[in-house]
Amino acid sequence: MQLVFRWVINALAILVIANVVPGIEVASLYTALVAALVLGLVNALIRPILFVLTLPVTVVTLGLFAFVINALMVWLVSTVVKGFTVEGFVPALIAALLLWVVSLATNSLLKQAKET
Numbered sequence: 001m002q003l004v005f006r007w008v009i010n011a012l013a014i015l016v017i018a019n020v021v022p023g024i025e026v027a028s029l030y031t032a033l034v035a036a037l038v039l040g041l042v043n044a045l046i047r048p049i050l051f052v053l054t055l056p057v058t059v060v061t062l063g064l065f066a067f068v069i070n071a072l073m074v075w076l077v078s079t080v081v082k083g084f085t086v087e088g089f090v091p092a093l094i095a096a097l098l099l100w101v102v103s104l105a106t107n108s109l110l111k112q113a114k115e116t
Contacts, residue, residue: 011036023091027083070096
């Protein structure tokens, strides 16, 4: 159930981000759901490999390069999912930062719900 909750929250976040950040467009709720699903899969499969390969750069930048990796993952998903477009690196970076904030809030809510 938590997985479905995270998926829907991320899809809604993608819709909101598309309305707030210029350079990001989402065609429909269905497209946002597919983009959230693909982003989750990409983050689970490809991101750890990139993180290990870029570990020296991440250490030198005190972890800030992880946001660049997240932005690249958002940009990659936009090339795979039709109807989800990201027009450059800066919108992808902003979207990655906003998705990180949403994920942080979601994790906090789920942790509180588990404790009660």
